[in-house]
Each structure stands twice: as structure tokens, then as C-alpha cells.
Amino acid sequence: DTEVTQTPKHLVMGMTNKKSLKCEQHMGHRAMYWYKQKAKKPPELMFVYSYEKLSINESVPSRFSPECPNSSLLNLHLHALQPEDSALYLCASSQGLNINEKLFFGSGTQLSVL
Amino acid sequence: GEDVEQSLFLSVREGDSSVINCTYTDSSSTYLYWYKQEPGAGLQLLTYIFSNMDMKQDQRLTVLLNKKDKHLSLRIADTQTGDSAIYFCAEAAGSQGNLIFGKGTKLSVKP
Numbered sequence: 001d002t003e004v005t006q007t008p009k010h011l012v013m014g015m016t017n018k019k020s021l022k023c024e025q026h027m028g029h030r031a032m033y034w035y036k037q038k039a040k041k042p043p044e045l046m047f048v049y050s051y052e053k054l055s056i057n058e059s060v061p062s063r064f065s066p067e068c069p070n071s072s073l074l075n076l077h078l079h080a081l082q083p084e085d086s087a088l089y090l091c092a093s094s095q096g097l098n099i100n101e102k103l104f105f106g107s108g109t110q111l112s113v114l
Numbered sequence: 115g116e117d118v119e120q121s122l123f124l125s126v127r128e129g130d131s132s133v134i135n136c137t138y139t140d141s142s143s144t145y146l147y148w149y150k151q152e153p154g155a156g157l158q159l160l161t162y163i164f165s166n167m168d169m170k171q172d173q174r175l176t177v178l179l180n181k182k183d184k185h186l187s188l189r190i191a192d193t194q195t196g197d198s199a200i201y202f203c204a205e206a207a208g209s210q211g212n213l214i215f216g217k218g219t220k221l222s223v224k225p
Contacts, residue, residue, distance in 0.1 A: 042218055100144050
């Protein structure tokens with residue numbers, strides 16, 4: 001199983017809503033990532049978790065709140081988002097955090113903020 | 115800081131070879147990657163090359179690395195319409211497994 005599963009595939013939310021994005025992998029990977037990808041742009045790193053602890057936060061606004069309940073799951077809690085937060089949110093995982101690790105990506109959640 | 119550059123568009127005819135080029139800046143990168151993204155989908159790891167290699171071949175894919183010029187290329191032989199996608203070059207950033215992506219090259223394959 002080399003799959004990273006993300007739900008939901010599409011999400012539309014208002015600026016006052018609270019929603020969560022979910023990501024799951026069963027490859028035994030100990031590092032998990034959230035990336036944000038705007039249309040026609042490359043993915044940009046948001047957060048990195050290693051062994052269920054937050055390792056990197058790329059100065060992401062607090063309206064995005066990551067959570068890693070266990071080694072297989074990664075959530076991204078969304079609250080009071082802005083229309084400019086509309087993007088494809090990609091989850092990825094890797095064996096660990098070494099520089100030679102290969103990242104495996106999910107299909108993403110396409111988020112629209114109205 | 116690290117930077118990865120790619121040309122934005124490439125158009126080829128079905129059956130021809132495609133060559134997608136990439137330049138990177140971080141000479142300490144040990145691994146360089148090629149990812150494929152189809153419309154509305156996530157990124158699929160296509161292939162990667164270790165920095166002490168010049169070339170790596172995997173079926174229709176050939177990766178060439180010129181470490182002196184910090185130039186990476188991906189050649190797709192016998193390009194098919196199913197190869198139409200955006201191809202991202204990426205290098206490892208720092209020491210924590212993050213990747214720095216190029217802007218992506220959109221490959222269009224005409225029948």
C-alpha cells in the first residue's frame with residue numbers, strides 16, 4: 001500500500017465555518033506534511049510532523065491548525081478562512097525526515113472559501 | 115536560498131520524445147525528483163536521481179544530471195497523450211525532508 005488518502009476531495013466553506021481536512025497513510029511513515037497549492041503554482045510547504053510532533057510551521061496563519069492524533073493520521077483544522085485561502089491542500093508522507101526521503105502525496109482536497 | 119527553475123510549457127506530438135529541463139541552486143542537494151500532476155490530482159513521484167549519478171533510466175523515462183551546471187532533465191520516450199500533465203522538478207531543502215518545487219512544466223501531447 002503506497003497510498004496517501006485525503007478526505008474530502010472537495011470542500012466549499014464560508015468564512016465563518018469550521019471544517020477539517022483529513023489525511024491517512026498506512027505505509028508506516030513517521031513524517032507527514034501539509035502543502036498548499038494555488039492554481040498554476042507549485043506546492044508550498046505549510047507544516048511538517050515527525051513522530052507525531054510538529055517539526056516545521058512555515059509561518060502559517062493561526063486560522064490553519066494542524067493535528068497529528070497518531071502516526072497514520074494528519075488533520076488540518078480550518079476556521080475563519082479568507083477567500084484567498086482557496087487552493088488545493090495536499091498531504092504527503094515520508095519514511096522519516098532525512099534529506100533523501102521520498103515524499104508520497106495524496107490527491108488533495110480542493111478547497112473553496114466563499 | 116534554494117531555487118528551482120523550469121520552462122513553463124512544452125508541446126510535442128504523440129510518439130516523439132519530450133525533454134523537460136530544470137535548473138537548481140542548492141549544490142548540497144543529494145536527491146532530485148520529478149513529480150507528475152494531472153489536472154485536479156495530487157503529485158505522483160515519477161523518478162528521482164542521487165547526486166552522485168549522471169543518468170538514471172526507468173522504462174520510458176531517462177533522467178540526466180549535470181551537477182557542475184546544476185541542470186536536471188527528464189526525457190520521456192515515445193510520448194503518449196496520457197503523459198499530458200504538469201511535471202515538477204524538486205530538490206530536497208535543508209535537512210528535514212522538505213522539497214522545493216519548480217513552477218512546473220505543462221506538457222501537451224498532440225495526437
